[in-house]
Amino acid sequence: MNPRKDEELASLFFDVFSDFMLTLKKSAASEAELKMNSHTFFVLFTLTHSEGVPITMTMLAEALQISKQQLTKLVNDLEGKNYVERIHDQVNRRLVYIRITTDGQRRMDEFARSALEPVTTALRQYSPEEKERLAGSFAELTEFLKNIRGRNL
Secondary structure (H helix, E strand, O other): OOOOOHHHHHHHHHHHHHHHHHHHHHHHHHHHHOOOOOHHHHHHHHHOOOOOOOHHHHHHHHHHHHHHHHHHHHHHHHOOOOOOOEOOOOOOOEEEEEEEEEHHHHHHHHHHHHHHHHHHHHHOOHHHHHHHHHHHHHHHHHHHHHHHHHHOO
8 A cells, every 4th residue: 555645635525524514504504503614613713612721812813813803703703693702800800701601602502513414314324343444543633632622823
């Protein structure tokens, strides 16, 4: 077996990632009341997966690679919908933390259920062994993505 070149693997990864995003978007878009734009999704996703680490506006803007001005407008909108809340640091009032609310978490859970329904349906056709291989591949992909993020901070 010929080893694959890094560029070839990177291209395959890009194709899989793009196909995944299109599939997710199509699945979730079928639920009009749950429709979110990508910035809304990634703000709520980032806050949901912050693992208890307080996230400042600056950290969130950097993580999403958007300007602080864009983020402020987005957070204002999300705060108006009661999906996030701002928390001012008691010592340094210039530091503003963003936290997902119970309503925001519920919204993300609904979105995930809607988006994952076709995936769950598709998985029913796989054998237990195939599902185990997929689970292992997903675990490796998750570690790979963490590695990429760690190097790009």
